[in-house]
Amino acid sequence: MKFHYIVRGIIRDGEHVLLCKQKDGDYTFLLGGHIDFGEAAKVALEREIKEEIGADVSVGEFRGAIENAWEDHCEISLVFDVSHDLSTLDTPQPASPAEEHLAFVWVHQDDLQLHNLLPTPLIDWLKDESHCNWATTID
Template sequence: MQKRIIRPIVICIFSNQDSILVAEGFDSMKGDYFYRPIGGGIEFGESSTDALIREITEEINQEIKNLSYLGAVENIFTFNGDNGHEIVMVYDAAFIDQSLYHIESFEGIEDGGEKIKLFWKPLNDFTERRLRLVPEGLITLIQNKMI
């Protein structure tokens, strides 16, 4: 993680009935699991929608449709002892391949080649704080979308 840089990123909410698709993360310094929708960094000169399409292709080799902008969240956090600051563009979209909605979990690949595990998790696990969704404030955007 680069220090003293505000990083623009884009993430996507994929909904499946009462669940959303999230990657599981672990902060070894805090001993804490967390969940985040998939996406990644926006490169210089790249629009957030182009970055989202690229990241989904890179991470899980899938195509998406029906992109809809939900809003932005500022995320100031500590992960594995390092401070981070992100501006997170949040979208809603759908997978073209409908079979993904029938798989409980599957793997993807992060930029560095690290495997990530993706799960469909019930939204109420996050609203009732049984699981932690990041970035903070994301749950409000999701709930506003579902109203």
């Protein structure tokens, strides 16, 4: 089974959170992606968000880690708060042709479950301001 080392960013505008999904997908996730070998998690998150939406961001506090099992791989996701200068509730567009399979949406924190946010522990985390969380979907 494959293992993925992931970093994700919580981008907020008030009580809304910016989520990402594959255009043909049935679930959403936080912006971010794979951490390259030898790359710091915060640097990877800045790079991934720049690649996804073309925005320069500032990575803030560590919010926690989630281990998650998918059908064909396992992953550890490190989650950070992210500061941004995005226009209020403007929906970003993919920054490059390599990211055109993605769509972005601002979702109110009370509606996260309706958008099938994965991994599911994020739903509770995003309603709570606590830090240094840990969660697992692996029994």
